[in-house]
Amino acid sequence: DAGVIQSPRHEVTEMGQEVTLRCKPISGHNSLFWYRQTMMRGLELLIYFNNNVPIDDSGMPEDRFSAKMPNASFSTLKIQPSEPRDSAVYFCASSQAQEKLFFGSGTQLSVL
Amino acid sequence: RKEVEQDPGPFNVPEGATVAFNCTYSNSASQSFFWYRQDCRKEPKLLMSVYSSGNEDGRFTAQLNRASQYISLLIRDSKLSDSATYLCVAPQRGNNDMRFGAGTRLTVKP
Numbered sequence: 001d002a003g004v005i006q007s008p009r010h011e012v013t014e015m016g017q018e019v020t021l022r023c024k025p026i027s028g029h030n031s032l033f034w035y036r037q038t039m040m041r042g043l044e045l046l047i048y049f050n051n052n053v054p055i056d057d058s059g060m061p062e063d064r065f066s067a068k069m070p071n072a073s074f075s076t077l078k079i080q081p082s083e084p085r086d087s088a089v090y091f092c093a094s095s096q097a098q099e100k101l102f103f104g105s106g107t108q109l110s111v112l
Numbered sequence: 113r114k115e116v117e118q119d120p121g122p123f124n125v126p127e128g129a130t131v132a133f134n135c136t137y138s139n140s141a142s143q144s145f146f147w148y149r150q151d152c153r154k155e156p157k158l159l160m161s162v163y164s165s166g167n168e169d170g171r172f173t174a175q176l177n178r179a180s181q182y183i184s185l186l187i188r189d190s191k192l193s194d195s196a197t198y199l200c201v202a203p204q205r206g207n208n209d210m211r212f213g214a215g216t217r218l219t220v221k222p
Contacts, residue, residue: 033210042214043156043199056209091155093210100146101201101210103155 006092006104014112018080021107024073025094033101034067034077035091043091049075061086082111115139116202118213126221129190133216135200136182142202145183147174150197150215159198160185190220 005024013019025032033048047057049069057067064083069075079086087110093101117136125131137145144163148156160167162183166175173186183202187194197215 035212043212045209045211048210095210100158100161101148101156103157106155 004092004094004102004104006090006107008107009105010108010110012110012112013082015083016081017111018078019082019086019109019111021077021090021092021109023075023077023092023104025075025092026102027073029094029096029102030072031095031097032069032075033093033095034075035093036088037091037106038088046077082109084111087111115209115211116200116213118198118200118216120214120216122217122219124219124221125190127190127192129220130186130188131190131218132184132186133198133218134182134184135202135213136180137200137202138181139202140178140181144203145174145176146201147183147185148199148201148212150199152196156199156212187218190218192220192222194218195220 004026007022031050034046035043036046037043044059046059047067048055052069065079067077089106089108091103091106093103095101115138123131146161147159149159150156160174162174162176171188175184197217199215200213201210203210
């Protein structure tokens with residue numbers, strides 16, 4: 001298996017633009033997680049899905065952030081409009097039945 | 113109180129030293145616990161799982177203290193390659209709330 005695949009690896013955009021981050025979980029995993037990591041806040045859980053259904057989005061910073069999982073093999077995290085304070089590394093991870101997490105390589109987002 | 117708390121360090125130790133980190137958790141319903149390792153500019157990777165009283169894997173030992181609600185990670189005979197940030201997570205049983213501690217930074221020096 002190729003593992004969790006995220007794209008793009010790097011994204012540089014200007015304030016106000018829409019940003020879409022993509023994630024393909026490991027086949028057979030039924031849970032998917034989106035995290036954001038910064039030096040100041042560490043690794044924050046934004047939202048997670050079980051069987052494609054969003055379970056807890058309390059970590060989503062504000063309405064500018066949205067996440068979808070239209071099927072078991074794909075998820076997106078969208079920021080619209082983006083702001084400089086959104087600059088961070090965004091990780092996607094998947095797991096099977098509350099077991100260990102497998103992380104993607106992350107997307108380094110820079111909002112200028 | 114945060115769900116999971118860790119001493120951020122940094123811990124600076126010489127090669128060959130033994131070092132231990134603690135991670136406290138607030139939810140007594142947590143049943144399984146995990147230690148992850150994260151290298152600079154990389155994704156976290158699972159180091160050890162802890163399901164009962166503890167787990168040992170070579171130089172690494174993880175222990176669970178349910179009464180005091182903490183898990184510990186012990187690294188013996190530390191190597192330069194052990195330098196990394198160590199993260200713990202203690203999901204609550206019945207849900208998938210995988211919230212990590214802030215991580216403990218370890219630097220092993222020659």
